[in-house]
Amino acid sequence: MSWNNQGxxxxxxxxxxxxxxxxxxxxxxxxxDIIRRVQEAxxxxxxxxxxxxxxxxxxxxxxxxxxxxxxxxxxFAWGTFYTVQPNEVGINLVFGKYTGKTAAGLNTNWPxxxxxxxxxxVWDQQITEVGYRSIGANLDVxxxxxxxxxxxxxxxxxxxVNWQIDPAKPEDYVFNILSPRETVKAVAESIMREVxxxxxxxxxxxxxxxxxxxxxxxxxxxxxxxxxxxxxxxQVQLQSVDAPSEVLSAYxxxxxxxxxQQRQVNEAETYANKVVPEAEGGASRIVAEANAYRExxxxxxxxxxxxxxxxxxxxxxxxGVTRQRMYLETMERVLGPMDKTIVDTNGASPPVPYIALDxxxxxxxxxx
Numbered sequence: 572m573s574w575n576n577q578g579x580x581x582x583x584x585x586x587x588x589x590x591x592x593x594x595x596x597x598x599x600x601x602x603x604d605i606i607r608r609v610q611e612a613x614x615x616x617x618x619x620x621x622x623x624x625x626x627x628x629x630x631x632x633x634x635x636x637x638x639x640x641x642x643x644x645x646x647f648a649w650g651t652f653y654t655v656q657p658n659e660v661g662i663n664l665v666f667g668k669y670t671g672k673t674a675a676g677l678n679t680n681w682p683x684x685x686x687x688x689x690x691x692x693v694w695d696q697q698i699t700e701v702g703y704r705s706i707g708a709n710l711d712v713x714x715x716x717x718x719x720x721x722x723x724x725x726x727x728x729x730x731x732v733n734w735q736i737d738p739a740k741p742e743d744y745v746f747n748i749l750s751p752r753e754t755v756k757a758v759a760e761s762i763m764r765e766v767x768x769x770x771x772x773x774x775x776x777x778x779x780x781x782x783x784x785x786x787x788x789x790x791x792x793x794x795x796x797x798x799x800x801x802x803x804x805x806q807v808q809l810q811s812v813d814a815p816s817e818v819l820s821a822y823x824x825x826x827x828x829x830x831x832q833q834r835q836v837n838e839a840e841t842y843a844n845k846v847v848p849e850a851e852g853g854a855s856r857i858v859a860e861a862n863a864y865r866e867x868x869x870x871x872x873x874x875x876x877x878x879x880x881x882x883x884x885x886x887x888x889x890x891g892v893t894r895q896r897m898y899l900e901t902m903e904r905v906l907g908p909m910d911k912t913i914v915d916t917n918g919a920s921p922p923v924p925y926i927a928l929d930x931x932x933x934x935x936x937x938x939x
Contacts, residue, residue, distance in 0.1 A: 653678055653688050660741045662689040669742055689745055693736040696805070699756045701763065702729040703810065717815075718764050724772040729810040730784075732759045732791070735803050743801030755795070755802060762790045772814070776826060780809050 654677055655661040661673035663680045664687045670680075680686040702716030703709045709729070716727045734755060736744045748754050766786050770779050788807040795802045814822040886893040 651680065651682050653680065655690060656692075658692050658694040659690045660693045660738060662691060662742055662745055664689065669746065672741060691736055691741040691745060693738040693741050695735065697734050697736075697752070697755075699732045699734065699752065699759060700729075701732070701756060701760050702727070709810075715760055718767045720767055720772045720775060721769050722771045725815050726767065726772060726775055727811070727813050727815065728763060728767060728775075729812075730759075730763060730787075731808050731810060732756075732804060733806040733808070735805060737801045737803050740799075740801040743799045745801070747799045747801065751800065751802065754798070754800060758791055758794055758798075759787070759807075762787050762794065766790065772822075773829075775812050776814070776822065777829065780812065784809055 655675045657675045663670045665681055680688055718728050766783055784807045788804050792804045
């Protein structure tokens with residue numbers, strides 16, 4: 572509340588200030604008397620000073636005044652400059668009010684008690700563990716780790732959140748949240764319970780882990796932004812997701828059976844991918860051979876038909892000649908590849924065989 576000397580205050584009647592003076596201040600004579608009394612008091616504080624009226628008293632007063640001014644100067648010079656580390660951002664306050672932030676290096680602000688600086692490690696990576704504590708061996712925290720899935724099963728979820736202070740809004744981290752670490756942990760646990768409640772236990776234990784991590788990170792960041800917490804969620808990592816210890820062995824058997832099933836399915840698909848193309852190739856080859864045989868048979872039949880028609884036309888023109896020619900051609904095809912011996916049966920003497928004609932023919936590719 573601003574003070575108005577003309578209107579008075581809660582301590583005095585209207586027209587009087589909180590210390591009793593009027594609105595126009597003390598008279599000129601009273602002001603001189605006050606200055607004289609201050610000089611006398613400073614003179615008494617000086618070494619050997621007993622009063623302010625003599626030359627020694629005036630000299631002592633000047634000495635004390637110089638010492639006080641020097642102390643004020645040293646205080647101002649010493650408290651004005653401060654250093655911010657590379658991983659930090661400085662938050663400047665003047666009379667407790669936020670006035671701005673400073674980057675790494677040498678900076679200035681009003682000295683204490685007028686001003687103050689809060690140094691925030693914005694680039695340090697923070698880790699929040701939920702459901703367990705990594706002190707020595709992992710220690711389970713059941714009140715945090717036990718969560719209910721969408722199909723009404725209980726799972727133990729251990730996860731960690733990697734986060735840091737937002738370098739663009741460190742003032743939100745300092746002023747808007749009373750306990751930032753506890754807030755990040757509470758938000759992480761709440762969001763994880765929400766996401767796990769949307770999944771089935773089989774998905775949580777097997778294939779949905781990556782999607783759960785991404786979904787929790789996205790939801791956490793949105794909620795913290797809504798709180799204006801000045802926090803960046805860098806990563807959510809599921810350390811372990813298990814069924815309760817009472818049924819853990821049974822769930823592990825189920826998981827192993829599902830893995831065996833998937834392995835067998837993959838092997839069957841691999842075999843099918845190998846056999847089906849081979850069968851299709853064999854079927855295509857058989858069809859092509861059948862089509863070729865069909866075309867060959869048709870062409871041969873057409874050729875024989877054309878040949879028969881030609882012979883029939885010639886036969887109709889000269890039947891005797893045609894029969895004789897057909898006889899000779901047939902005998903040539905039948906007797907041509909056979910061994911032949913010529914025998915003269917016209918003489919009265921017994922038949923005399925002649926040398927075989929085939930022995931006189933040259934052998935192709937062999938001895939002559």
